[in-house]
Amino acid sequence: MMDHMDASNLKHPTTDLVDRQSHKALLLGMVPITIRQAGEPAARRFIEFFTANIRNPNTRQAYARAVSHFFSWCEQRSIALYEVEPMLVASYIEQHPGSAPSKKQALAAIRMLFDWLVVGQVLPMNPASSVRGPKYVTKHGKTSVLEGDQARQLLDSLDTHSIAGLRDRALIGVMVYSFARVSAVVGMNVGDYYQNGKRWWFRFHEKGGKVHEVPAHSRAIEYLDAYLAAAGIGDQTHSPLFRAITRQRTIGTTRPHRTDVFQMIKRRVKRAGLPASTCCHTFRATGITVFLQNGGTVEKAQQIAGHESPRTTKLYDRTHDTIAFGEVERIVI
Structure with missing residues (x-):
């Protein structure tokens, strides 16, 4: 079997x-x-x-x-x-x-x-084609979200005197400031962080072979430039941008796996005293929520995140959570 x-x-x-x-x-x-x-x-x-x-x-x-x-x-x-x-x-x-x-x-x-x-003419018909799956509709995402000051607390807690700290700050920064998936971020090459005119951009290779380009946030630029300068890989355009840390605590040559990034985030979050539920996807949801809280529109958030539908983007929007919590206090008995 x-x-x-x-x-x-x-x-x-x-x-x-x-x-x-x-x-x-x-x-x-x-x-x-x-x-x-x-x-x-x-x-x-x-x-x-x-x-x-x-x-x-x-x-x-x-x-x-x-x-x-x-x-x-x-x-x-x-x-x-x-x-x-x-x-x-x-x-x-x-x-x-x-x-x-x-x-x-x-x-x-x-x-x-x-x-x-x-x-492939192995079978005459598909026995699963007429089978209906269970109904499942959600209007609220389950991904853990950090408040803006919590995300800042995590980024500021990283030791930028080490290459590991610089890499982790840059990696988390790219995720939170560009709403990018962890797999797209670890899949970036050095050349996917590039200058076009006066602006710097990120190029993400998404699911289904889709290429998604996003302007780089000034904070993300700051973090990436510091990491690249310390790593000395800025001219290696066809090599991995984010690399695994060796046992000697130096920068390696291979990409970290997304599970490695997940474990890194869990360690960093624990040291910073932040919610244990924080994961890689938290930074996508956090970035979108903070963006909307500061006047951004769902349509623009959808464009930055590369979502096909605004309904997907809304799953990451937690701006109405605090309103809901405040409203229930109106029930005075």
Whole structure:
């Protein structure tokens, strides 16, 4: 039984003829038994779904985990691939232990995979296409948000006499002053911080291959310039902008993973005495909230954040929280 597929190993196949067979064998070992029993075309199509169809590594990992759990569930019940029907998919989603968003993501992964199998003529129809997921509508984001003075407290608490402190201040500064996702920030090269006319800009490579450019805030410029001067990498335009710190507490050559940034933030927040719920996404929500509190519009915040819909931007807006808290005190009994 395949309990869990290691999606981090689902890289794009090498073109090296020497390694091709061993690479194929490695990938086949990750294919669920239910798929393998359906024959080589099904197994090949399954591998192609992750290696050729899904470009974003985070999506690839999440979808691999979702379909792995689904086919493990099918295997436990001796259900063959060709026996999967809409009612069975609906039953799986119904008993799924996750939250409503997790169930919706699982259904999306299963539906996309079966679509891929249908297009590849492995199956005649998609058994998940008619299955409806749980209703989930939210008008208020759950991401932890810092007050403006709390964000300032965190930035001021960083030791700027060390390269680690300078890097962390610049990294957090870029996130909070540009509303950027952590994955987009750690994915920046030195050349993605560039001058256009009299202004400095950030270039972010977002999900789906989208490139998003934002003017750099003066504070973010200050933090980045100090970090680049100390790191001595300002002329290395095609190399990583933010780099991992070595065991010798010097600047390395590789990018930190977003989980490394998450752990760094947790350490920094704890030392600064700020809420333990603070995470990477906190700075995106904090920046948007402070921007709106100071007269910015949702439309402009949407443009800076690179959101497709203003409804997404509004999920990060906590400007009405204090109003709500004050209003309840009107209930005088």
